[in-house]
Amino acid sequence: MKTTMIQRSKEIYQITIPTPFLVGPVNTYLIKGDALTLVDTGPKTAEAREQMENSLAELNLSFKDIELVVLTHHHPDHVGLIGEFLPNAKIAGHLKLKPWLEKDEQFYSRTRQFFYRFYREHGVPESWVREMDRSQNYYMDFTSPASVDFILEEGDLIDGLPGWRVLETPGHAQSHLSLIREKDGTMVAGDHLIEHISSNAIIEAPYFNETERPKTLLQYREALKKCINASLIFSGHGSMIRKPKELIEERIHAMDKKAQVFKRKMGEDPIQVFSLCQKMYPEIYRKQTALTFSETLGHLDLLEERGEVKAERSEGEIYYMKA
Known part of the structure; x- marks a missing residue:
């Protein structure tokens, strides 16, 4: 299999992994900090595992050499291959990543019950609700259970990644976070901003003790504004973004126009x-x-x-x- 690994800077390598999903390949990032760190993993498929293994081998590395895995959010194309890095690597991510990654059955049940009621009161026929539930279960087959070792939140510095700070960037996912290198404004942003497609602000159920569903598009707009001074963004899909401010302003303007439609x-x-x-x-x-x-x-x-x-x-x- 042809490997897809690109050195983006002295310490950042982009490893592109195939997925079976419509979104296409996913970008993961190897960062050589004090700890050898991987940001996101790709889905749990044989093709993804082979691609990751071959790409690491180009750097004379293997799965067991990764010391820290930072997960930008809980979607299967970003977390599914996590089992390959255990038990050697520690896992870091948002608090709202935990129930998804740990496959918390009570959380799953509450989420399914919420969406059954929610979709029905918004006019979705019951047969369609059942199909949407089936589809969600299908995606979860591309993940492996794992525990989160380090909870990350807004402003945190990460042990092993000096100079990088955490930004909470909810909207596409409630568990979404991005990393920014403060000295030059470089970001590793998962699916928060993608050059060739607009990220969908996906509706989610309330978490933990929350009583209201998050208004994800409103969250997403505010989280975009937090990133407007980034100088360069490495995305979870597609090309790097060299002019983030222009793209963010374009996306916010497009939302305003679309709302009127x-x-x-x-x-x-x-x-x-x-x-x-x-x-x-x-x-x-x-x-x-x-x-x-x-x-x-x-x-x-x-x-x-x-x-x-x-x-x-x-x-x-x-x-x-x-x-």
Whole structure:
């Protein structure tokens, strides 16, 4: 198999790993700090394992040489191969990574129950809800259980990676964090910002003692603004981003424009999220129901925050209408 390993700087190497998902290959990053550190791993597949093994071998390294794995977020294409680095490596990530990585069955059950109720009250037919649940379970097959050794949060410095600081960057995932090297503004940003596609702000259930679902698109916009002074961003997919400020401003502007498209598509009568999703994405919603639903609800959250739409509950279901 052809390996894909690129030296990005004196101490940063990009290792690109194949995935079986529509998003395509995922970028992981080897950083030679005081500890030999890998940021993200790729999914749990034979192809991903072989690619990682071959790429490490180009540097005369093997799985057991990695001392620290930092996981940007819990999605399978970023964490699935973690088992190959145990028990030698320690694992660091956000607190909200823990229940996913540790395969907490109680957490899984609460999340599934939340989404069953949530999707139904927003107009998703029960058969579609079951299919979305099945799809979620399919993705989890590409992960391995592991424990998080070090919890990272906003502003933390990481033992073994001098000069790098943690930024919490929720939106695409509630567990998402990025790393920034303070001396030059270089970021390793996972899926927070990708040059060739806009990251989806995926709806998630409340965590731990939270009572409300996170409004992920609103979170994502604020987290983007935190990164606007970065000088260079290494992304989880695709090319490095050499002009982050321009791309961030472009993405925020695109959200504003798209919100107005959703508003026009609503029409004048009350409408549920799923119906609006179907109007906005008449073909793609069938294959990517959860993502297009998240996109629709996120823009309704934005419009609601601005006072342009309002939500009302009627007979256990939620409808949106222009304010």
